[in-house]
Amino acid sequence: MTVPPDTAATTAAAPASDAYAPTDRTVPTRARERASYDRALVHSIIDGAYVCHLGFVRDGAPVVLPTLHGRLGERLYVHGSTGSRPLRMAGQPEQPEQPDPGLAVCLTVTHVDGLVLARSAFHHSLNYRSVVVHGTAHQVTDLDEKRTALDTLVDHAIPGRSQDSRPANAKEVAATAILRLDLDEVSAKVRTGGPSNDLEDQELPHWTGVIPVVRGYGTPIPADDLAPGIELPDYLKTL
Amino acid sequence: MTVPPDTAATTAAAPASDAYAPTDRTVPTRARERASYDRALVHSIIDGAYVCHLGFVRDGAPVVLPTLHGRLGERLYVHGSTGSRPLRMAGQPEQPEQPDPGLAVCLTVTHVDGLVLARSAFHHSLNYRSVVVHGTAHQVTDLDEKRTALDTLVDHAIPGRSQDSRPANAKEVAATAILRLDLDEVSAKVRTGGPSNDLEDQELPHWTGVIPVVRGYGTPIPADDLAPGIELPDYLKTL
Numbered sequence: 001m002t003v004p005p006d007t008a009a010t011t012a013a014a015p016a017s018d019a020y021a022p023t024d025r026t027v028p029t030r031a032r033e034r035a036s037y038d039r040a041l042v043h044s045i046i047d048g049a050y051v052c053h054l055g056f057v058r059d060g061a062p063v064v065l066p067t068l069h070g071r072l073g074e075r076l077y078v079h080g081s082t083g084s085r086p087l088r089m090a091g092q093p094e095q096p097e098q099p100d101p102g103l104a105v106c107l108t109v110t111h112v113d114g115l116v117l118a119r120s121a122f123h124h125s126l127n128y129r130s131v132v133v134h135g136t137a138h139q140v141t142d143l144d145e146k147r148t149a150l151d152t153l154v155d156h157a158i159p160g161r162s163q164d165s166r167p168a169n170a171k172e173v174a175a176t177a178i179l180r181l182d183l184d185e186v187s188a189k190v191r192t193g194g195p196s197n198d199l200e201d202q203e204l205p206h207w208t209g210v211i212p213v214v215r216g217y218g219t220p221i222p223a224d225d226l227a228p229g230i231e232l233p234d235y236l237k238t239l
Numbered sequence: 240m241t242v243p244p245d246t247a248a249t250t251a252a253a254p255a256s257d258a259y260a261p262t263d264r265t266v267p268t269r270a271r272e273r274a275s276y277d278r279a280l281v282h283s284i285i286d287g288a289y290v291c292h293l294g295f296v297r298d299g300a301p302v303v304l305p306t307l308h309g310r311l312g313e314r315l316y317v318h319g320s321t322g323s324r325p326l327r328m329a330g331q332p333e334q335p336e337q338p339d340p341g342l343a344v345c346l347t348v349t350h351v352d353g354l355v356l357a358r359s360a361f362h363h364s365l366n367y368r369s370v371v372v373h374g375t376a377h378q379v380t381d382l383d384e385k386r387t388a389l390d391t392l393v394d395h396a397i398p399g400r401s402q403d404s405r406p407a408n409a410k411e412v413a414a415t416a417i418l419r420l421d422l423d424e425v426s427a428k429v430r431t432g433g434p435s436n437d438l439e440d441q442e443l444p445h446w447t448g449v450i451p452v453v454r455g456y457g458t459p460i461p462a463d464d465l466a467p468g469i470e471l472p473d474y475l476k477t478l
Contacts, residue, residue: 025302029324050351050365050452053292055303063264064294064303066349066369085268110305112289114457117475121393121404122411126289130305154360165360165445172361194462206404207469211478212457213289218353222448223433230446236356239450 025134026187036188045131045188046071046109050157054078055106056137058086069107070149070156074184076107077149078137080177088177090137102136107181115211118195119204127210129190137179143170149178160235264373265426275427284370284427285310285348289396293317294345295376297325308346309388309395313423315346316388317376319416327416329376341375346420354450357434358443366449368429376418382409388417399474 019037020026028035036042046052052069055062065087068079080087090103114127140146150173151162168176195208217239220232258276259265267274275281285291291308294301304326307318319326329342353366379385389412390401407415434447456478459471 025300028321030320050354051349051367053294053303053305053347053349055292055294055301055345057296057299057301060296061264061343061373062294062296062301062303062345063373064292064301064345064347064371066292066347066367068365081269082267104300106294106301106303108292108303108305110290110292115289115396117397117400117404119405120407120411121389121401122407122415124393124396124400124404126307126396128290128305132303134300134302150360154363157354157363157365158356161356161363162360165356165363166358166440166443168359168361172359176361194460197462197464201405202464204405205469207461207472207475208465209459209461211459211475214455214457216453216455218451218453220448220450221353221433222446223436225436225441226447230444233446236446236450 020183020186022187023134023185026132026185028187028189031189034189034191036190037186038188041190042131042183042186042188043071045111045129046076047156049109049111052078052107052109054087055108056086056103058084068153068157069109070152070154071183072148072152074182076133076181076183077140077152078107078179078181079153080139080179081175087179090139090179100138102138103179105135105137105179105181107133107135112213113192114213116191116195117208117211119197119201119206119208123196123198125191125195127191127193129188131186131188133181133183134185135181137181140178140180143173145180146173146176146178149180150176153178158235158239164233164235259422259425261426262373262424265371265424267426267428270428273428273430275429276425277427280429281370281422281425281427282310284350284368285315286395288348288350291317291346291348293326294347295325295342297323307392307396308348309391310422311387311391313421315372315420315422316379316391317346317418317420318392319378319418320414326418329378329418339377341377342418344374344376344418344420346372346374351452352431353452355430355434356447356450358436358440358445358447362435362437364430364434366430366432368427370425370427372420372422373424374420376420379417379419382412384419385412385415385417388419389415392417397474397478403472403474
């Protein structure tokens with residue numbers, strides 16, 4: 001089986017009605033043919049990742065932390081209890097009567113799909129799918145929304161799991177910091193296909209092609225105290 | 240096979256002489272027992288990842304982009320041709336006679352190693368290994384260093400590959416933007432082991448344990464124009 005050269009351009013086209021509107025921040029200055037604003041593509045990239053990388057500014061300097069996320073329609077919920085005060089406090093006004101200022105964030109999700117080996121060192125690349133979300137994150141304070149967000153986070157990683165675990169009690173809900181970030185200023189970037197070899201390198205003796213990178217799962221490891229007779233549920237068998 | 244509850248603490252200890260010095264920015268305010276400054280651990284996390292997430296500040300707002308990296312001792316090289324002008328220009332003074340100001344960045348690398356299923360929704364977690372590097376990135380302008388950096392990037396993804404591909408020519412070296420970031424203000428965070436179930440949840444009927452998440456490789460896909468007789472090299476067979 002062989003693949004044609006970079007076919008990313010074919011994924012970039014999308015009906016405008018089902019796409020995010022590009023902005024100055026979401027139009028790349030290079031490799032524009034890899035950019036996409038397609039809503040379904042963006043959702044699939046976000047939904048398929050176990051972690052996102054959340055960036056914010058602290059004391060004028062950038063901070064990027066990995067954290068858990070989940071999507072509910074056009075809204076992302078992000079686990080804010082990462083040990084970083086700005087995240088836990090995002091959107092909390094200094095005085096309760098002040099409006100919620102929010103926290104400027106950039107949330108990025110990336111999948112590596114393949115190692116792209118060209119004949120030249122220069123044309124080596126990765127196949128990948130990424131999404132970048134710019135926006136303002138707000139602390140979720142409403143308790144019902146917080147419960148919904150917690151279920152969304154759990155079901156994001158393991159669909160169906162929130163129905164097969166003890167729901168958070170009031171103390172646990174209070175102990176969890178959750179941020180809300182709406183999908184509005186969003187872009188995807190995708191590279192697929194084979195290497196972009198230069199014609200003048202064609203006679204070189206180096207192997208060239210793509211090594212697919214895939215995610216897999218190992219054998220489930222039961223907890224020490226799992227009672228005999230509790231079998232692995234179906235939704236975990238089909239991961 | 241079963242695993243004990245969160246054993247991250249056992250990985251955090253390291254001889255001070257072989258560790259990065261903690262700073263205000265690299266000591267987490269929560270889950271401190273998961274933090275580590277061990278040099279060998281940091282290196283292994285960085286070396287095992289195909290992409291990093293690079294954060295910087297543009298017009299006062301955070302930007303996080305996935306990009307390629309490679310490590311040479313205590314120095315990281317990062318591919319800066321991501322379509323973002325600040326990265327391509329990092330450290331370029333506005334006037335040639337001015338000193339190189341650099342670009343404040345935060346570079347983060349994360350591996351997801353397992354889904355941690357507790358009996359309660361609240362205690363669900365991921366096993367992961369991450370590294371956060373704070374520092375100032377500088378554009379690599381020296382041509383010899385740039386060639387070294389390009390080889391480092393290629394060999395990072397596929398060890399040995401720089402020796403089995405055509406080296407970059409002058410035009411290609413000129414066309415590539417590379418950033419240098421020294422490993423100085425660095426921390427790792429690691430979660431391993433089983434779920435932290437509450438004792439009072441012990442009788443609940445939910446399966447609990449860890450689903451390992453692993454990286455795998457698919458069957459290599461030769462490029463369209465790979466000449467017959469060029470076999471897959473050994474360093475790709477053993478990935």
